[in-house]
Amino acid sequence: MSTPSGRDKRPASSPLSDDEIPKRSCDDSADSSYLFDPDATIVDKAFLSSTILDVGAAMSIKDELKSALRDPELLDIISKAVAVQVSAQMRSEISDLKKLIAKKDREILLLKDEVDNLEQYSRRNCIRIGPIPESDHENTDDIATAIAKSIGVDIGEAIDRSHRIGKPPSPTDPNPRPIIVKLTSYRFKAAIMKARKKLREVNVTKVVPSAHWPVLTGAANRHSPGSRGTALAPKVFINEDLTRTRASVAAKARQLKRDKKITDTWTRDGVIFVKSLGDAFHRVTTLRELEVLDT
Structure with a gap:
């Protein structure tokens, strides 16, 4: 049965045909999350809101710090606290560096002694x-x-x-x-x-x-x-x-003999022998060992 307008009226409860479903272009992919998560829009709004609140809180703290730093007394307290902290950290680092340098110095001395021993053996x-x-x-x-x-x-x-x-x-x-x-x-x-x-x-x-x-x-x-x-x-x-090092030690030992700080000195197989005033014999190969007898 036809209507006066000549068009068929579709019942309100009838489903839409495929031609009548709204189409979304490929350019709408950024908003396509609603197809999978109906609440995506609500979450986005909540996140944006919390971000705005965080920024606002940060701005508020920044303003408070600026205001506090205008107080000379408070600024002096903060400066001293920072200086103490930095000074303590620097002292700790300097102490660690000194220990490291002392360790390296000992290692270098040992290596020098070993090189001198090898050189003397070659002679x-x-x-x-x-x-x-x-x-x-x-x-x-x-x-x-x-x-x-x-x-x-x-x-x-x-x-x-x-x-x-x-x-x-x-x-x-x-x-x-x-x-x-x-x-x-x-x-x-x-x-x-x-x-x-x-x-x-x-x-x-x-x-x-x-x-x-x-x-x-x-x-x-x-x-x-x-x-x-x-x-x-x-x-x-x-x-x-003798190596240059041991020649220096031998020369120093001879000087100690002339100064009557030791009784006698001689060398044998690259080792400097020293006879102290108490008639004790000492074997030395480095100036460090000889300086002990000179004290």
Whole structure:
């Protein structure tokens, strides 16, 4: 049955057709949460409201702090409290750094001592002879062999190598450089060190005639007291080849002997021996150990 307008009236309870369901474009994806959570709009509003309240509270606290900091007395109290806190923290950090530095210093000293021990061990077959004047085209192997023979030690072919060590003589430092001799075996070095005291009785000018020995007179002439113009050598030494550190220790020990703070000192196998005033023997290899005896 048709209506006067010619259109069919759909009952109010009838479902909508697919063509009449409202469509949402793909651009509405930001608002599509309502399809899954009908209360999403309410939650968003609640979150926004709480955020506004938090911001408001923060602004209120900020204003209160600004107002409080205008009070000079309160500002002074806060400044002192901050300074105390910072100072305590800095003192703690400085204390920790000092402990760390002290630990590193101890480790460095131990490493230096270990390096010095290794270096000294590498020199265990070496001796130094001097002072013997230098000359052109000299043969240090021949000089060392002659000196050793003069004290009763025949080193024969036991020299590995020999040479002068240090800077050449100059007008400001005319002293001849010592001769360093590396032997092929420790037993030759030990024999020379044991017999070296015999050099006190040796006229080395005859042992090494090629050297330009200075002319000594009077008391300086050890072999002909009272004579003048005789070409004789000054005292010649045979010493162990020590590292720079141990050479400093040995020199310091000799100074203590001259100052009569110790009775005697000598070296053996790179170790400095010291005899104290109480006749006690001490082995030292570092200045730290020697300073204990000097106190």
